[in-house]
Amino acid sequence: MIDIHSHILPGLDDGARNLDESIQMAKLAVQEGIHTIYATPHHKNSSYENRKMDIVDRVEELNVALQSAGIGLTVLAGQENRIYGEILEDYEKGEILSLGDKGSYVLIEFPSGNVPRYAEQVLYELQFKGLTPIIVHPERNQEIVENPTILYNLVKSGSLSQVTAGSITGKFGKNIQKFSMQLIEHNLTHFIASDAHNIQSRAFHMSEAFETINKHYGMDLLDLFLENGEQVAANKSIYKEIPENIKKKKFFGLF
Numbered sequence: 001m002i003d004i005h006s007h008i009l010p011g012l013d014d015g016a017r018n019l020d021e022s023i024q025m026a027k028l029a030v031q032e033g034i035h036t037i038y039a040t041p042h043h044k045n046s047s048y049e050n051r052k053m054d055i056v057d058r059v060e061e062l063n064v065a066l067q068s069a070g071i072g073l074t075v076l077a078g079q080e081n082r083i084y085g086e087i088l089e090d091y092e093k094g095e096i097l098s099l100g101d102k103g104s105y106v107l108i109e110f111p112s113g114n115v116p117r118y119a120e121q122v123l124y125e126l127q128f129k130g131l132t133p134i135i136v137h138p139e140r141n142q143e144i145v146e147n148p149t150i151l152y153n154l155v156k157s158g159s160l161s162q163v164t165a166g167s168i169t170g171k172f173g174k175n176i177q178k179f180s181m182q183l184i185e186h187n188l189t190h191f192i193a194s195d196a197h198n199i200q201s202r203a204f205h206m207s208e209a210f211e212t213i214n215k216h217y218g219m220d221l222l223d224l225f226l227e228n229g230e231q232v233a234a235n236k237s238i239y240k241e242i243p244e245n246i247k248k249k250k251f252f253g254l255f
Contacts, residue, residue: 002229005193165209
């Protein structure tokens with residue numbers, strides 16, 4: 001399988017602290033059945049800035065190290081971009097990295113507590129330039145949990161989303177697990193990815209998540225998620241169903 005969101009690069013953010021930890025993460029990824037992984041360090045999230053060329057160089061170094069260690073994992077370059085008003089301008093300056101540097105898909109992160117009012121406009125501008133935004137872990141955004149219509153409107157307007165594997169398996173609590181399943185049921189997410197940071201507290205959980213999806217929704221939906229990762233790597237359009245709005249009351253006390 002392909003994992004489109006991870007923090008496997010050493011020393012760049014709150015993921016792997018050094019090359020040894022990157023190697024350990026790579027070994028665990030292979031055990032999970034992952035053969036290709038996008039390294040997507042944080043960018044512009046108030047704690048870390050990791051520009052395109054720095055990431056590309058580190059990915060090349062890690063691939064050399066993995067090959068020398070005999071680990072069958074291919075690392076591709078990506079970036080987890082905290083949304084901000086000048087992101088398109090920075091993309092045009094060569095600082096923002098699309099997945100695989102192919103100019104098609106770009107990971108977008110919202111603050112955990114809210115969705116900025118300018119988000120819809122920024123996502124539209126990215127699409128106008130030919131980029132498809134992938135909103136990462138919307139199931140852990142407080143405002144989206146309380147008002148899923150926000151995500152519905154963004155997806156209906158052409159953005160995609162990615163749910164974290166650990167959310168599906170209950171690693172972030174039962175309420176987030178329940179909401180993740182609702183996103184799946186209402187065609188509001190298009191990828192399952194690990195967002196792995198280490199091999200202890202924030203590991204991959206990909207195989208377990210896919211087993212859960214297969215159990216609850218069957219092989220067809222499981223295949224859709226698996227194939228969408230392949231489509232991104234091939235720089236092709238992904239498969240998606242018509243989104244449906246979630247009509248629900250707010251989860252009080254979730255955060």
